Amino acid sequence: xxxxxxxxxxxxxxxxxxxxxxxxxxxxxxxxxxxxxxxxxxxxxxxxxxxxxxxxxxxxxxxxxxxxxxxxxxxxxxxxxxxxxxxxxxxxxxxxxxxxxxxxxxxxxxxxxxxxxxxxxxxxxxxxxxxxxxxxxxxxxxxxxxxxxxxxxxxxxxxxxxxxxxxxxxxxxxxxxxxxxxxxxxxxxxxxxxxxxxxxxxxxxxxxxxxxxxxxxxxxxxxxxxxxxxxxxxxxxxxxxxxxxxxxxxxxxxxxxxxxxxxxxxxxxxxxxxxxxxxxxxxxxxxxxxxxxxxxxxxxxxxxxxxxxxxxxxxxxxxxxxxxxxxxxxxxxxxxxxxxxxxxxxxx
Numbered sequence: 001x002x003x004x005x006x007x008x009x010x011x012x013x014x015x016x017x018x019x020x021x022x023x024x025x026x027x028x029x030x031x032x033x034x035x036x037x038x039x040x041x042x043x044x045x046x047x048x049x050x051x052x053x054x055x056x057x058x059x060x061x062x063x064x065x066x067x068x069x070x071x072x073x074x075x076x077x078x079x080x081x082x083x084x085x086x087x088x089x090x091x092x093x094x095x096x097x098x099x100x101x102x103x104x105x106x107x108x109x110x111x112x113x114x115x116x117x118x119x120x121x122x123x124x125x126x127x128x129x130x131x132x133x134x135x136x137x138x139x140x141x142x143x144x145x146x147x148x149x150x151x152x153x154x155x156x157x158x159x160x161x162x163x164x165x166x167x168x169x170x171x172x173x174x175x176x177x178x179x180x181x182x183x184x185x186x187x188x189x190x191x192x193x194x195x196x197x198x199x200x201x202x203x204x205x206x207x208x209x210x211x212x213x214x215x216x217x218x219x220x221x222x223x224x225x226x227x228x229x230x231x232x233x234x235x236x237x238x239x240x241x242x243x244x245x246x247x248x249x250x251x252x253x254x255x256x257x258x259x260x261x262x263x264x265x266x267x268x269x270x271x272x273x274x275x276x277x278x279x280x281x282x283x284x285x286x287x288x289x290x291x292x293x294x295x296x297x298x299x300x301x302x303x304x305x306x307x308x309x310x311x312x313x314x315x316x317x318x319x320x321x322x323x324x325x326x327x328x329x330x331x332x333x334x335x336x337x338x339x340x341x342x343x344x345x346x347x348x
Contacts, residue, residue: 001025001067002044003056004193005181006125010168012063012184014123022117023060023067025053026109028080030073035081036204044100059186070112072104079103085206091255092328093233095153095298098342102156102279106165121166126150129170130162131338138162139282139338145173152298155332155342156279203231213258215242218251223262229253232260235268235324249324269321275331275343276313282338285309293334296322296345307333313343 001007001023015021028044053069060067080100087094110122127143128151138159143149157165169177182189208230215224224242226232232240236250240262249268252261273296286292286307293302294316304319316331325345333340 001056001060002125003052003059004125005178005187005191006127006169006193008059008063008125008186009177009181009184010123010125011060011065012180012186013168014166015063015065019121021063021065022119023056023065024109024113024117025056025067025069026105027069027071028073028076028104030077033073033077034207035077062184062186068113068116070109070116072109072112075108076100076104079108081205084202087328088202088206088230089208089255091229091253093326094328095330097153098156098330101154102158102161106157106161121164123166123168125169126154126167127169127172127174128154128167129337130165130167132163133282133338135283137282137284139340141170141339142334142337143167143169144171148174151334151337151339152295152330152332155281155330155339157281158279159281162281203228206230211258213260215240215260215262218261218263218267223248226260229255229258229260234326265323268323270318270323270325270348271321272315272317272348273322273325273331273345274310274313274315274347276311276346278309278313278341278343280341282335282340286314286333286340290335291319292316292340293336294318295330295332295334296325297329302334305333307341313346314341 001011011021011023057067080096083099084094084096127145127148129141129143130138131141132138140151140154140157142151181187210227213226213229214222215226216222232250232253234250234253237247240248242248246264248262249265250260251263251267254261288308291304292307294305295302303322305316307314307316325348327345327347329345330342331345332342
């Protein structure tokens with residue numbers, strides 16, 4: 001129970017369907033944290049949740065369910081923020097929401113909750129579906145609403161996690177959820193919602209002072225300077241501060257030498273990717289003859305590709321190029337609507 005529209009409507013729907021429902025709110029801000037508070041409170045990671053908790057308790061009371069809080073701040077700081085900082089400082093582009101779902105929200109939080117509540121299922125307001133397939137495996141499926149689909153962020157959930165998960169909003173459009181929320185009077189019409197885990201400049205979370213370095217081409221020619229490679233991400237075009245005859249993009253980051261490598265648009269193209277630390281969903285392996293859809297970032301469209309297992313992950317060969325392949329992001333393999341596998345992009 002985050003106090004937002006989606007979790008509130010999800011709890012109401014489950015209660016209406018006859019489930020014995022209890023709400024749990026995950027606390028992730030650690031008092032005395034070395035990480036700065038975001039400039040905007042409209043984010044997952046924020047110190048003052050007093051107002052939110054009052055709203056959550058009010059909604060739970062209206063639905064007729066009990067409410068609990070679970071403190072996951074230590075683990076969030078070490079596993080999510082710690083991983084976030086480590087990845088950025090190694091020149092990679094992490095996705096903290098994917099990591100948080102796997103490690104905290106569907107992991108540590110449930111372990112804590114089981115110490116105070118006995119329950120059979122865990123439900124959230126995510127826009128996704130979960131299904132047990134004919135082969136006996138569980139798979140995350142894309143939501144009915146393609147604009148709100150969050151299957152990418154849930155792609156690293158294990159079979160054990162998926163076996164007891166419910167997504168009540170998976171078959172609904174966001175417009176339908178908003179309309180129901182307004183009818184129930186949980187929130188005012190036009191209620192804004194949290195869109196990110198941190199409402200500020202990501203560099204603020206790194207606790208590192210600016211350090212000038214070179215912006216250069218892959219052949220070493222220096223074309224500009226920067227104040228720290230961690231301010232850049234692969235695929236970035238705007239804000240480079242470099243004048244050139246063609247648009248330039250960040251194509252690589254050299255964290256050891258504090259260099260940002262740029263190139264023209266063709267240099268952003270990749271025809272293959274290797275993803276490590278894989279989690280498998282709909283199946284335990286790939287069909288070598290199948291053409292899958294692969295997303296290399298949350299907002300990207302799936303690109304047709306072949307896939308095969310490799311090491312502790314998998315390799316995908318795209319049938320057409322992708323742009324801005326960024327190590328640290330998740331590569332998610334779909335068979336139709338079903339997530340087959342998810343891994344962390346490690347190279348081409």
